[in-house]
Amino acid sequence: MRRGFDWNDLRFFLAVAQVGTLTGAARRLGTDHATVSRRITALESAIGAKLFERTPQGYLATLSGERLVAHAEAMEAEAIAATEGLGRPEAGITGTLRINTLEGFGTFFLAPRIGRFAERHPRLKIELVMIQQIVALSRREGDVAIALAPPKESRFVTTRLTDYRLGLYGAPGYLAARPPIRRRGDLEAHAFVGYVDDLVFTRGLDYLDEVAPGLKARIQSSSLVTQRAITEDGQGLCVLPHFMARGRPGLVAVLPAEVDLVRSYWLVTHRDIAESARVRAVARFVEEETTAAQDWFAEGGG
Numbered sequence: 001m002r003r004g005f006d007w008n009d010l011r012f013f014l015a016v017a018q019v020g021t022l023t024g025a026a027r028r029l030g031t032d033h034a035t036v037s038r039r040i041t042a043l044e045s046a047i048g049a050k051l052f053e054r055t056p057q058g059y060l061a062t063l064s065g066e067r068l069v070a071h072a073e074a075m076e077a078e079a080i081a082a083t084e085g086l087g088r089p090e091a092g093i094t095g096t097l098r099i100n101t102l103e104g105f106g107t108f109f110l111a112p113r114i115g116r117f118a119e120r121h122p123r124l125k126i127e128l129v130m131i132q133q134i135v136a137l138s139r140r141e142g143d144v145a146i147a148l149a150p151p152k153e154s155r156f157v158t159t160r161l162t163d164y165r166l167g168l169y170g171a172p173g174y175l176a177a178r179p180p181i182r183r184r185g186d187l188e189a190h191a192f193v194g195y196v197d198d199l200v201f202t203r204g205l206d207y208l209d210e211v212a213p214g215l216k217a218r219i220q221s222s223s224l225v226t227q228r229a230i231t232e233d234g235q236g237l238c239v240l241p242h243f244m245a246r247g248r249p250g251l252v253a254v255l256p257a258e259v260d261l262v263r264s265y266w267l268v269t270h271r272d273i274a275e276s277a278r279v280r281a282v283a284r285f286v287e288e289e290t291t292a293a294q295d296w297f298a299e300g301g302g
Contacts, residue, residue, distance in 0.1 A: 006046070012039035013051060014072040017065060018273045020058035028095040030125055076277065097278045098127040101146040103224050104241050105265055106130040109293070117285045124278060143279055145268040148204035157274040159267045159283065161290040164297040166241050166261040168211060168254040174234040181254055184212050191236035193227045196220040204263055207239035211259055242299055
């Protein structure tokens, strides 16, 4: 390599190669896109080769860039192994980690636990993105996603985390003031709370048709937490994960023996970054936590 080569530039190169954008690489490294661009330019000048082609889809590695990726990843792995060998595993993982997660999992399961992960890796900035239309990992705008179904494309690495159960709930006041519900057919006389029809981005969230064909939500929200609040206010019945209803006096299970839905949480990463240190660390953490909480996810309502 030419004189003036800076080994630290490989960190910036590897981030761009894995993420595909300057902005995403900058977020991961905790810097700005101008700095990333400058370091890539310096590296290309030092080694005398063009490393990326800029396309509408982002930055794609050239043949030279692809060859360098393997060396850069090996160096990253060695650096992390060295710090772990010195008893300081947190020193090897820096930058930004973005987790795109479903609202229920993110708010009620991951949020109370993510602090322990953060304590292990004090130099890592963690972003929890809880939106209904989860950012596509194919656009490299997230590192890890929690989804209801695994993507079909081979460019993703998926791990089944756990099943969880859902039931139908209503407020005590609502149920006392409305016709009794003894069977599924009685549900036709009741109001429902659910997702906004044209914002349901995955079939796994289409609960009502599974409860009884043709049911429609009269009050709709893209937020499951908001749906719960509306239901507790007595505005209708709602399908909720049992872990969101457990221990709340404002919610009563309706037809628990008949309405028992099961869904699964999947951990999804892009194959290009699945072996990066930050992704391996958070994947291991989430898998361990969900394994330890199987009963928490499986318990039904009462």
